[in-house]
Structures are given as C-alpha cells and as structure tokens.
Amino acid sequence: MMASLSFFELTSSPVDAGGLRERLATPDAGACVVFEGRVRNHHGGREVLRLEYEAYPRMAMREGKAILAEAERDFPGCRIGCVHRTGKLGLGETALWICVFSAHREAAFDACRFVLEAIKLRLPVWKKEFYADGEAVWVNVTDEGITPSKSG
Amino acid sequence: MDEKKIEVLFFSILREQAACSETTVNTKANTALELYGELTSLYSLNVPPETLLVAVNEEYMGMDGTIKDGDCVVFLPPVAGG
Numbered sequence: 001m002m003a004s005l006s007f008f009e010l011t012s013s014p015v016d017a018g019g020l021r022e023r024l025a026t027p028d029a030g031a032c033v034v035f036e037g038r039v040r041n042h043h044g045g046r047e048v049l050r051l052e053y054e055a056y057p058r059m060a061m062r063e064g065k066a067i068l069a070e071a072e073r074d075f076p077g078c079r080i081g082c083v084h085r086t087g088k089l090g091l092g093e094t095a096l097w098i099c100v101f102s103a104h105r106e107a108a109f110d111a112c113r114f115v116l117e118a119i120k121l122r123l124p125v126w127k128k129e130f131y132a133d134g135e136a137v138w139v140n141v142t143d144e145g146i147t148p149s150k151s152g
Numbered sequence: 153m154d155e156k157k158i159e160v161l162f163f164s165i166l167r168e169q170a171a172c173s174e175t176t177v178n179t180k181a182n183t184a185l186e187l188y189g190e191l192t193s194l195y196s197l198n199v200p201p202e203t204l205l206v207a208v209n210e211e212y213m214g215m216d217g218t219i220k221d222g223d224c225v226v227f228l229p230p231v232a233g234g
Contacts, residue, residue: 059207
C-alpha cells in the first residue's frame with residue numbers, strides 16, 4: 001500500500017501554493033480543488049489593516065492531521081494538503097490553503113469543503129484583527145465583559 | 153484531597169490577560185472548571201467559562217472533566233481559524 005501523500009502544516013512563512021500543489025499531483029487525479037482563505041480588508045463594516053494568527057501548535061497539528069484522516073476515510077481516494085498560517089499577515093495573504101486531488105470532481109469538492117468547515121470549527125487557532133481606528137480584537141470572543149486591547 | 157501539579161498554557165486573549173504563556177500550578181481542583189476558577193483570581197482573567205473549551209493533554213473535553221496530577225490543561229477561547 002502506498003503511503004499517503006496528504007499533509008497538514010502550520011507555518012509562519014508565506015504559503016507557496018504552486019509548490020505545495022505539486023506535492024499532491026499524480027497522473028491518476030483528474031480533479032484538483034483548491035481553497036485559499038485570504039486576509040480581507042474589512043470585517044463587520046470596519047476597515048481591517050492586518051491580522052495575527054496564534055495557534056496552540058501541538059494540538060493544532062494533532063487536530064489538523066485528524067481532520068485530514070477523517071476526510072481521507074470519508075472521501076476515499078482523495079489526497080489532501082492543508083496549510084494554516086501563524087503570525088502576522090498583511091492584506092491579501094493566504095491564511096488557509098486547502099488542496100484536494102481526486103480521480104473525480106465530486107469527491108474533491110466535497111472533501112475540500114469538509115476540511116474547511118472542520119478547520120474553522122476545531123483547529124485551535126485564534127485570529128486577532130487590527131483595525132484602521134487603532135483597535136484590535138480577538139475574533140469570536142464577543143462577550144461584553146471582554147475589553148478589546150489596543151494595537152498601540 | 154491530594155494536591156496536583158498542573159501545567160497550564162495560555163493562548164489568545166487569555167495569554168494577554170494572564171500576561172504569560174504558561175505556568176505550573178499546585179491545586180486541589182478536581183475539574184477543569186474548578187481550576188479555571190482558581191486561575192481567574194490568580195491572573196485576573198475575565199473570559200466567562202461558559203464560552204471556553206478545555207483541552208487536557210491536547211484532547212478536547214468538557215469543563216466538568218476531571219484533571220489529574222501532571223496534566224497539561226489549556227482553556228481555549230472560541231477558535232477563529234481559516
């Protein structure tokens with residue numbers, strides 16, 4: 001049995017989408033679906049200048065690999081690459097990259113969507129948005145009792 | 153009740169509030185929730201426990217889960233990957 005080509009990585013370096021994609025390519029795959037989550041310049045009507053991602057690295061690696069294993073089990077024949085950025089990101093940078101190779105398109109789309117939703121739900125990674133007005137907020141930490149910190 | 157030695161890691165807003173990334177505490181707490189209660193007074197944390205998940209030795213579990221000597225406990229604010 002061939003070893004799986006699938007991989008999950010955390011990195012503080014920019015994502016080299018082209019190079020990563022070629023690690024998964026094999027001649028039996030007729031479909032390649034890629035999702036790139038990028039840093040956008042607005043959230044909730046506010047202008048975003050940049051982001052910072054913080055991970056719980058050991059657990060994020062474990063959880064990320066578990067998500068890919070579940071996807072490979074549920075979508076047999078798919079090969080999946082997934083990279084999540086950490087650290088400081090500027091506008092337009094790729095924060096999350098998911099790539100699925102499969103013999104046919106249906107499984108590739110489905111597996112990509114599955115991995116994306118599982119990452120957003122389960123990966124222990126946090127995002128801090130820095131706004132044009134000087135405020136900075138940890139996204140999804142919405143309780144009224146929490147005072148947003150200033151970006152300084 | 154025996155005292156336990158617990159490693160605690162802080163991330164995201166809890167790291168900022170605690171002003172540190174990790175600590176080791178000696179505690180008689182039996183559950184993650186009890187431990188969080190002790191940490192809130194030690195570190196002035198103000199994230200409501202009902203908004204947190206907890207990981208013990210890198211596995212998700214409930215806040216009412218039991219902790220034991222030598223565990224690594226991490227309280228996880230709502231995640232926001234992707």
